[in-house]
Amino acid sequence: xxxxxxxxxxxxxxxxxxxxCVRTVRERDDSVIRRIGTLRRMDQAALDRRxxxxxxxxxxxxxxxxxxxxxxxxxxxxxxxxxPVTEADRACETLVRRTLRAEFPQxxxxxxxxxxxxxxxxxxxxxxxxxxxxxxxxxxPLYGVLIGLERIDGDSRRVVAGTCExxxxxxxxxxxxxxxxxxxxxxxxxxxxxxxxxxxLAQALVGTTGIEYxxxxxxxxxxxxxxxxxxxxxxxxxxYALALAATGRCDAVVEPWxxxxxxxxxxxxxxxxxxxxxAWDGTPGIHGRTAVAAHPSLHxxxxxMIAEAHRGAGAVS
Ligand code: IPD
Ligand code: CA
Ligand code: CA
Numbered sequence: 001x002x003x004x005x006x007x008x009x010x011x012x013x014x015x016x017x018x019x020x021c022v023r024t025v026r027e028r029d030d031s032v033i034r035r036i037g038t039l040r041r042m043d044q045a046a047l048d049r050r051x052x053x054x055x056x057x058x059x060x061x062x063x064x065x066x067x068x069x070x071x072x073x074x075x076x077x078x079x080x081x082x083x084p085v086t087e088a089d090r091a092c093e094t095l096v097r098r099t100l101r102a103e104f105p106q107x108x109x110x111x112x113x114x115x116x117x118x119x120x121x122x123x124x125x126x127x128x129x130x131x132x133x134x135x136x137x138x139x140x141p142l143y144g145v146l147i148g149l150e151r152i153d154g155d156s157r158r159v160v161a162g163t164c165e166x167x168x169x170x171x172x173x174x175x176x177x178x179x180x181x182x183x184x185x186x187x188x189x190x191x192x193x194x195x196x197x198x199x200x201l202a203q204a205l206v207g208t209t210g211i212e213y214x215x216x217x218x219x220x221x222x223x224x225x226x227x228x229x230x231x232x233x234x235x236x237x238x239x240y241a242l243a244l245a246a247t248g249r250c251d252a253v254v255e256p257w258x259x260x261x262x263x264x265x266x267x268x269x270x271x272x273x274x275x276x277x278x279a280w281d282g283t284p285g286i287h288g289r290t291a292v293a294a295h296p297s298l299h300x301x302x303x304x305m306i307a308e309a310h311r312g313a314g315a316v317s
Contacts, residue, residue, distance in 0.1 A: 044178070047151075050104065050123065051161050051176045054147050057099040058174075061092045061145045062167030065130060069168055070139040084133050089113050092129035092145060100125050112261045124150040124157070126286060128261035131164075132238035141168030142240035148264025148286060157285060162265020164239050164246075173243045173269055181272035183247045195275035196248040198297045201305065204251035206230045207241035213257040217290075222280075225309035226254060242266050245293050246273045252294035252302060260286040266293060275299065280306045 068074055068088035076084050093113045100109060101117075108119030111127035125147065130136050132143030148162040163174035173193050175181035181193035206226060208214075214223040226233055230252075236244055239262075244250040246269050255262075263277075263286035270277035276299035279288020292302045 046123075047160060047176060050149055051179070053099065053103050054149060054161060054163055055174060057096050058145050058147050058163045058165040058172070060099075061096050061129065062165040064088070064092050064095055065136070065143070065145065066167050069136065069141075074137065076137045084137050085113065086130070086133065086137055088136065089130045089133060093127055096127050096129060096145075096147065110260065112259065122152045124152060126150065126261050126264040128264055131262060132240060135237060142237060143168065144239040144243065146239055146261065146264045148266075148268075150286075157287075159265065159267040159286060162268050164243050164265050164269065166240065166243060169240070171243070173246050174265070175269040175272040177268055177272070179272070181246065181269050193247045193269065193273040195245060195270065195273050195295045196251045198295050199251055201229050201231070201298060201301045203231045204294075204298055205232045205234065206252045206254060207234050207236045207244060207250050208254050209237040209241065210235060213255070217256040219256045221309040222254070222256065222306050225305050229305055238262075242293055246270055246275065252298050253291065254302060255291040258289055258291050263291055266291070278303070
């Protein structure tokens with residue numbers, strides 16, 4: 001009876017059942033498209049859940065940094081590479097890792113202070129608990145908590161969500177693929193983050209963290225080219241410079257010395273804000289060790305300038 005009712009229901013839709021081998025190409029295509037659609041919706045739901053957790057934990061981590069910020073007893077140590085680290089960096093990364101591990105036990109974690117734990121889910125988190133430790137340790141508010149989320153598909157990785165929390169500036173910029181990029185300031189409604197209008201390099205305001213990083217990377221020719229060609233160059237540093245560019249307050253950022261966690265959220269933030277983010281050789285993502293971020297046309301002009309600077313001083317003038 002039950003079986004009969006099901007059969008009748010099939011006929012009621014006007015589509016008789018036939019074995020898969022006799023379905024038309026069109027029917028098979030439709031079924032593949034439906035399955036891809038379902039997978040996409042599952043992926044989108046999984047992404048949305050991660051974005052909610054990411055935003056909440058970044059806010060908590062930001063509040064945690066404020067309990068150490070400008071504290072007279074803040075302990076600053078030196079790491080093996082002589083860069084500074086504070087108790088706040090470690091505590092903040094511990095908070096973020098614990099939360100992400102509890103919520104998404106199969107996801108991978110890579111953090112600046114506590115290393116790499118591989119995952120199995122195809123989602124990898126990248127954490128810089130305090131980006132701009134030099135600023136933070138000196139009581140300068142231009143530091144941030146960075147969290148990026150990569151989706152792994154075979155050999156390829158793509159940043160699909162990320163946030164740059166600027167707790168002492170009372171603002172944040174975050175984005176998720178297909179959900180836009182957003183600039184939130186305390187006491188103001190969120191507004192879409194947009195890179196500045198296309199502008200030639202000669203009129204552009206370009207930020208970079210510091211001369212020391214160009215020297216350390218042996219990239220002085222690129223710094224010279226930047227000074228010769230850009231409208232203005234300013235030393236707003238670390239993630240703050242990238243947040244300025246992602247919200248159109250400066251036109252571009254050029255960084256010669258980057259780790260994956262320094263770049264974590266920015267590829268998706270720039271793409272969703274109408275811009276482009278890559279390494280100096282054009283490699284997308286966060287693993288390229290250098291960074292250029294700007295409106296796509298200025299981004300291209302900067303990549304060309306960098307390539308020319310590398311080829312020789314003659315092309316730079
Ligand atoms: C630094 C910043 C800077 C980058 C340096 C990093 P930290 O991060 O992200 O922009 O150029 O390589 O060390 O040490 O302040 O987290
Ligand atoms: Ca950093
Ligand atoms: Ca850091």
